[in-house]
Amino acid sequence: MLLNGSTNVVTTLGYPISQSLSPAMQTAAFQSVGLNWIYIAWGVRAEHLAVTLQALKAWENHAGSNVTAPHKETIIPLLDGLTEAAARLQAVNVILRPEGKMIGHNTDGEGFIASLREEGIPPGGKRVTILGAGGAAKAVAYALQDAGAAELHLVNRTPARAEAWAPGLAAAGKARVSVHPLAGDPARFLEGTDILVNATSIGLQPEAVPLFDYAILRPPLVVTDLVFFPRETAFLRKARANGCRTLNGLGMLLHQAALSFQGWTGKAAPLPLMRERLETVLAERERSAT
Ligand SMILES: NC(=O)c1ccc[n+]([C@@H]2O[C@H](COP(=O)([O-])OP(=O)(O)OC[C@H]3O[C@@H](n4cnc5c(N)ncnc54)[C@H](OP(=O)(O)O)[C@@H]3O)[C@@H](O)[C@H]2O)c1
Missing domain, CATH: 3.40.50.10860 (Leucine Dehydrogenase, chain A, domain 1)
Structure with a gap:
């Protein structure tokens, strides 16, 4: 060009x-x-x-x-x-x-839902636990509410941060919304969970202490992490080793970008090409980081 x-x-x-x-x-x-x-x-x-x-x-x-x-x-x-x-x-x-x-x-939340659907994980009727209460957690929670999730458990190190927006989330749809502190036994919020979303930034912090003992992550739990660099965080690695199905944040990044493209241009996004370019630049970034 x-x-x-x-x-x-x-x-x-x-x-x-x-x-x-x-x-x-x-x-x-x-x-x-x-x-x-x-x-x-x-x-x-x-x-x-x-x-x-x-x-x-x-x-x-x-x-x-x-x-x-x-x-x-x-x-x-x-x-x-x-x-x-x-x-x-x-x-x-x-x-x-x-x-x-x-x-x-x-487009962050819608991008996350598109990435789940693409993997054959429809969120309708699911019980979802979200770790984190920042902007990404909130976007994902509202999108899950729109997509018909049955339960949304919000878990954060600082519960007040989730409590600030939980009432608005509960009012936005039919999902039952609850807030839990991260500290303590994770079985409190993981019991009955179908999909676990790590929307904390811990995967970006190589030295961070694990959120809890990841031995509790067992199939049929689907485990996702919004982080995509590294592609497999310690959280996802452990969940996969335990036999859980796992998904990183690359699909969310791709789909929020495709929705952005559609918003600016009014045209359908060329998804296969965007995915291929994303893979190429991520591989370059991985090479230069080693
Ligand atoms: N894949 C994508 O397209 C995409 C899009 C957006 C964001 N993301 C990723 O999503 C993550 C969150 O983004 P954000 O914008 O929501 O960030 P944020 O507003 O800074 O929120 C960070 C969250 O992580 C928690 N946290 C951070 N360090 C922790 C630790 N050591 N132990 C326990 N909790 C910890 C924070 O808890 P406190 O409230 O207690 O501090 C907070 O809930 C980032 O890693 C970002 O890269 C990915």
Whole structure:
């Protein structure tokens, strides 16, 4: 593709941003559907977020953005509005540009559900335990509520963080919602669980103490971790060794990206190509980390 004066630009805003796997995946996807668009990672420190948003608003060939840590919540007052998905989570991972406006949206939860369905794990009627209560846990919990999960057990080191949003989650659907402290016997929240979602960031912390004794993770429990680098966290490794079916966060990353692509372009995302590019850049990152 030849970059020219008509090239549209999509950015991802975060800090740090050098770890982003999206530029190669999204640029290849744009080109494969015949769009003269590119995707670039834009490292933005918190103190520069407001001026960055002003610049993006003024940039007529800015077609949209992704938003990542640490800006998913603080970006909200800088936008022109939110979709329902972003409003209820009070978190944004996508900026859409209808009629030049900056509208915050969120595809994280829907991306997680798509990754489960792709693996033949429909969440309807399931009892799900979610470890963690940050933005990712909340997005996944609301999406599971929408998808018809029967029970949602929210477990966090700091239970107050889950208690703050559990009533809104309970009011959003029919699933029974309960909150549990992480400390103590994990059987309290794992009893009867069909799907366990690790939405803590412990998999990114190689030296972290395990959340609990993972010997309790036994089939038929399906065990997922939202982390994708490393592909197999200590949590997933132990669950797999015990015989559980496991799933990492790569599928969620792919599907939230595909939903972002559809939001910006109005076109169906070229999923096989995006998956292949994602695998390639992740393999490169793994090679450079060793
Ligand atoms: N695959 C994807 O597409 C995707 C998308 C979004 C996020 N993620 C991943 O999801 C994870 C969570 O993201 P987030 O945005 O929700 O992060 P966050 O808001 O920082 O929340 C982190 C959560 O992890 C818990 N935690 C951290 N260290 C812990 C430890 N040592 N022991 C027990 N609990 C611990 C925190 O508990 P406290 O509340 O007690 O501090 C909190 O519940 C990250 O690893 C992120 O990379 C993946």
